[in-house]
Structures are given as structure tokens and as C-alpha cells.
Amino acid sequence: MAAPAGAAAETEPPVISVRGARATLGARPVLRGVDLTVRRGEVVALLGANGSGKSTAVRSVIGQVPLAAGEIRLFGDPLRRFRQWSRLGYVPQRTTAASGVPATVREVVSAGRLSRTRLGWASRADKEAVQRVIDLVGLGDRARDSVSALSGGQHQRVLIARALAAQPDLLIMDEPMAGVDLASQEILAHTLREQVAHGTTVLLVLHELGPLEPLIDRAVVLRDGCVVHDGPPPEAVGQHALPGHDHVHPHAADEPLRTGLLT
Template sequence: MQQEPHEAQPPGEAATPLIALRGVRASLGGRPVLHGIDLSVGPGEVVALLGANGSGKSTAVRAAVGQVPLAGGDLDLFGTPVRRFRDWARLGYVPQRSTAASGVPATVREVVASGRLARRRLLPLRRADREAVHRALDLVGLADRAGDSAGALSGGQHQRVLIARALTSDPEALVMDEPLAGVDLASQRLLAETLRALAARGTGVLLVLHELGPLRPLIDRAVVLSGGRVERTVERPELAAGEDEHHPCHPADEAEPAAGYPLRTGIL
């Protein structure tokens, strides 16, 4: 996927976080889930969010993309308070993997193309849109399956389609909720290669993970949640030494809406 790197920060200036949560509180169904989360992702950073079942990981990332309203605290996206933020195409979101195509017949290409609507809301797609879809499919290794039914894909391939859909808008920050859940090792390694390329060109990445697996060498920082609070932060040297040791959890650690094809992610 040959694309220009995102605009670099001027020399000598501290990079503005792409995503910044400060003292964020949030509830689901009237039940408090987050109790003052501080979390940031800078350009080119890959940050993992770890924690046990019910720790608040999925709620935290959904809050970060504007899907869960804040009960308190602040969320800035690209230096802009979320209440004033409008340029959602800069932020890509990959929800927890759908296990079916939601009964909607669609090809892999059509599902991925739906992500292009973050940049333009009208059909048909133009040449630039079609090229972006092809680049995204090529990056995740599914260009040869573009015309296949999305319902015929394996779990790992479904996950790669969701990633490609998010990448069609060329996001500057990418948020992924349990991208390794139910995904075979070959797909995990391909995901690691994809994220390495994105981070190298300045894309910030926030991942909810059960364990680091093949992504371990890419992670700059792991934030461990417990009971809706940040328990500790593990930096790269500790991660390299295996100090994260994963917290047992399940792919859905809070009640989540179904993430089917080819619906909008909710942030467009």
C-alpha cells in the first residue's frame, strides 16, 4: 500500500497526541465502567490495552472513537476536543470480529468499499476510491478474494476485511478491538506486518489485546486496566523481557453491539 507518510511534527516540537483520554469516566446501561482513565497515542506509536475480563478495555476504546458518551473527563482527537471534532476519516476503527455477514449478501470488495464512505458519502465510488479499496485489500493479503462473498471467508479473513475497510480512508490513527481473537497464526503475522508498515509512516495504533503474540515486537507501551482504572503501564523494555504477562480475558469483556458487515462503524 504505497502512500505518503502523514505530515511530520516540526523538529523540536512535542508531538500532539492523536488520541488523548484524560480522567475519562463512562457507564454502560447505567453501570459505571470507567473510573478516570488516562491514555494517549502519539504518531507512529503502537499502544496495547490489556486487562482481565470486565476491566473496561472495550469500553475504553469505544469511548476513544466517540461511540460511548463520557460521564466525565476529556477526550481530544488530533488536539481537538471530541465535541468539536468532525474529521472522522482521520480515525479508523476495527470492531470485534463479526462471525457472519449479518445476512447481507456482499462481496469482499463491497464490504471494504463501505469504509470509503468516511471520506465521501455518495455513490458510485470514483477511481480514487476504487484504488484505495484495492490498496487496502492488497495490504491485508486479500486482493485475490475481492469478488468472493464475505460470508465465505474464514474468521481470520473476516478480521482482515474489517482492517482493510478501516484502512480505505487512510486513517492517521487506527483503533482495533481484539484483532487477534479467533485468528490463525498466519493472519496474526500478516497483521503484525501491516501494523509495522502503518506505524513506520506515522499512523498511531491503539489495540485491545488478550495477549501480545506476534505483535509483541511492535508494541511501544502496554496499558493494563483493572476495574475500569489504569493499574500500570508497561514500557517497551519490559515488554521485550516478557513483563506484560497477559491477563486472562475474553474477546468481549463488556456488552457490545454486533459488528456486522457492511454497516458503518458508528464514527463516520
């Protein structure tokens, strides 16, 4: 996948197009008319405080959360008619690689390649693709190990390798750095740099930019289910520095003022 020229990307349908998205969880409105466009080759970060609707937005994009109103298109096709799921890799938020089932690193990552295998038989090319992404995330020496023996950061690397095994055109990651040690964060940043260099489009839900900051083309900030910023990433990513943050707080006199990161 070669990275497109800017002009060429503008003439194509967006990889992700969200228009007027409204969604509820239970009776609570979570998305309140969200618009989001991600073009081929872009790396877009979705930022905002907890409860702002970030994870619901990406889960709506992949069809896990139905919309009450609005429209989503992937690669130009309405979501309800989209069938090319091998073009999309998804890393969910805070899950485990094995889900309680004993499995090796290679077995878990190979599962991500199933959409490209024929009749369930892994070809030499399939096996090479799986090994390549295992090496890419720095787990080549752990390929035969059970994922139950891995650290939290290594689990996250396995999930990312699984998403990359099918060589997707679009990679969506929900809080990939959450709870991950610094060494794994650096490896994940390197992995994403490799994918972006080959033209992969990336949408990231992030708590803070961290080592990924140099890769981010655009930041979309949500607040209370609405887009309050779509443009260059904020220089500081603390909640109080985000565009659209209300600097007048209704804190009670005996309530400590909350500062710091997006909490």
C-alpha cells in the first residue's frame, strides 16, 4: 500500500465518513450529531475526557453500536452494505489476547489472518505475514509461548499484531497505550510508524498522545458527545488544555479541584 499524494486522496471517497451521528446507551445520549472524516493515509487521534463519547464513536464506525440517527460510510460504502472487513483491523479497549482460551502468540495472531486465507488453509504467504507482524511488535522470541504468560504490554502487542495480520487498509485502535509500560509504548509507536509509512490509514482513541504525537496528522476532540475541535493536535493534552474545555467549574467548596490528564 503506497502512501497517496494529497491531491489524489482528496479525490477519493473518505476511508471513514461519519455525518450527524447520534447514539444512545440505555436512555443516555452519548453521541450528539458527530461529524468525522478520515481520508486515506491520515492518522487521526480522537481525544476527549472520559465519557465524552470516544469509544462509542469508534464502536459505531465498526457497527458495534447502532446509530439512532446519522450515517456512516467506510471506503465510500454505507456501513449497512459494507462487506470488505478484511480491509479493517480493530484493536479493542482493554481486553486480553486469549479471552480465557489457552493459545500461543502465533495462534492468536494467525486468527487475524483468517479473512485472507482460502478454505481455512494457511499458505506460505499467510504464515510469512503472521511471522512478520509478530516480529514487528517485538515478540518474535515469544511466538510459541502461551499468551497467558505475557505481561499487559505484551498482550497489547499481540492484539495489534492480530489486527495487522490481514494487512488492513484501515487500522482502528481504542486506547492502545492504556496501562502499557513505556518500553511497549515505544514498540507500539515504532509499529505504527511502519504501518503509516506503507500508507495505512489510522484512527486512534487516545488518553494522551505520548510517543504517538509525531505521527498524528489531525486531532478530533469530543466533549459531551459533540466535536469541539478538528484540526492540529493540542500542544498539551491535559483535560484543561483541550479545545472546548470549560474553564469555569461548578466544584463544591469541599470538593478538590481535578487537574491533570483526561480523567
